[in-house]
Amino acid sequence: MIYKRSSALFSEAERVIPGGVNSPVRAFKGVGGTPIFVKEAKGAYLFDEDGNTLIDYINSWGPMILGHAYEPVVNAVIEKAKKGTSFGMPTEIETKIAELAVSMVPHIDKIRFVNSGTEACMSAVRLARGFTKKDKIVKFSGCYHGHSDSFLIQAGSGASTFGVPNSPGVTQGTAKDTLLAKYNDIENVKALIASNTDEIACIIIEPVAGNMGCIPPKDDFLKKLRTLCDAHNILLIFDEVMTGFRLAKGGAQELFDVKADIVCFGKVIGGGLPVGAFAARHEIMDYLAPIGPVYQAGTLSGNPLAMAAGLAMLTELNTDAEIFNRLEEKTSYLHKGMAKVLNDNNVVHTINRVGSMISVHFAEDAVIDFDTAANGNNDTFKAFFHGMLQQGIYIAPSAFETWFIADALSYKDLDKTISAVNHVAKSL
Structure with missing residues (x-):
């Protein structure tokens, strides 16, 4: 060629x-x-x-x-664009897609839309820290959750070693609160928790890894993480930016029958337009501003074009058995x-x-x-x-x-x- x-x-x-x-x-x-x-x-x-x-x-x-x-998605965007591309005010379509998403995904009551998967994961971690009043997070080597500072950390030597920045511009202060675990190794996660008792706010994971090639969870790894989180008052965050609405209507939670505390979405939920979202049960989501103390905002969040594309996409997935x-x-x-x-x-x-x-x-x-x-x-x-x-x-x-x-x-x-x-x- x-x-x-x-x-x-x-x-x-x-x-x-x-x-x-x-x-x-x-x-x-x-x-x-x-x-x-x-x-x-x-x-x-x-x-x-x-x-x-x-x-x-x-x-x-x-x-x-x-x-x-895809014609229904394209037509939805065209028709919505004719009525304006951004208002900075609430629109009915935001509620419609939120209702549909909540009906499709298990274990979530409320959802907030943002502009990217990176923003969704960043916001989910902040919410987890605010809700649990703890600072440290656990992520897995090879899992990518966007380019927020907390996630650009590489592994140190040993299970309990603090991470070190993997990119210039990420401070040591940020790195010290991110702990690196090994994907599919539950004993490694247990060691991290034991070395940081009562300090870990959340564990964030791609339930099916997609950024080191496709790597499935094995030996009930996700269910074992759920058990660990329950035992230590740690929130389990599923980064379903890739898997959400792709592996099943309800994403990896449905496919593997594992409950996450917070779920992050992107990709499919916007039908190809820039969008992300994070969702959880009532008591966690109600910690968000304007009704809670954890601040998160975005001028273009819930953009009508992205919402129109996402609603058309999710509707197709929800109705095609x-x-x-x-x-x-x-x-x-x-x-x-x-x-x-x-x-x-x-x-x-x-x-x-x-x-x-x-x-x-x-x-x-x-x-x-x-x-x-x-x-x-x-x-x-x-x-x-x-x-x-x-x-x-x-x-x-x-x-x-x-x-x-x-x-x-x-x-x-x-x-x-x-x-x-x-x-x-x-x-x-």
Whole structure:
């Protein structure tokens, strides 16, 4: 494929945008080469600035669960835009989508909309600290909750060691209140709690990790976290920015039958527009301003365009009884097809999948946490990424990102993808 136009646009962007991108994940730093500039998209396909057509497996990093330019969502945004794009005042549609979301998700009574998943997770942690009157939080290595200071912390040496900043600009004072745990290792979490008795406000987790590839919780890990939190007066926060309304109507709470105290949303809940949300039971949410002491605000929170897109999206998911079964079946079909051709070509790999999230790790052993994900062969992934791109398949330009399956994908698209994997595997 030819990418002359994309290369020229990237050169122009680099002059006025740091690194030429407005989010680092869009760069090709992990795989080499020049980012692809998209011109438009429809259904399961991306159309780039050079006229190439690509089958899309990132789907704007998750929200396009029904495919790009989904007509009910587009029409809802157009009609709402005709009446104004922002008011800074309450609108009826905010209540409508809140009522629908609360009806779909178990264990929540109230929800507040914000403008991004980062903002939702940041606000949820502040709310947890205010509600419990404790300062420390536990997060897991490899889980990403946005770029708020509290989350940009890497592991220290030993279970009870305070984290250290993973980015310049994050202070040691912030870092000392963030404790790093190992995903899928309940004994590690127990040790952290024992070393910080009565100091931990919350544990925040991606119930299915998506930022070290797709990594499922194993051995009832989530239920064991719930038990620990109950025993130590710690709030359990599910970051469902990726999993919410994607793995099931009620997200990971429904899928794994585990109750979270606070749930964070993004991606799907906005139908592709910038939006996030966090939700909990009455007594926790009532700690928020203006009725409680924990301050949180946003001029564009509940933006009518985002609310219109989100309401249209959630309505479709709520009324289509077979949507999640179709997504599961398509992802399973892709999984089996890719595994067969990779095995036939003697390519060392492991594939992780939960619902419509899937990732290929070029690692021999099971991938269950950040350390095992990091053991994958990154050179093989780079070759795989560029090989797939040449075959007209767009996957995440990083070995540490999940793929997202959209219902718009046909079985013909899936077969073409499996054929592409087979073609690329011969040269790996």
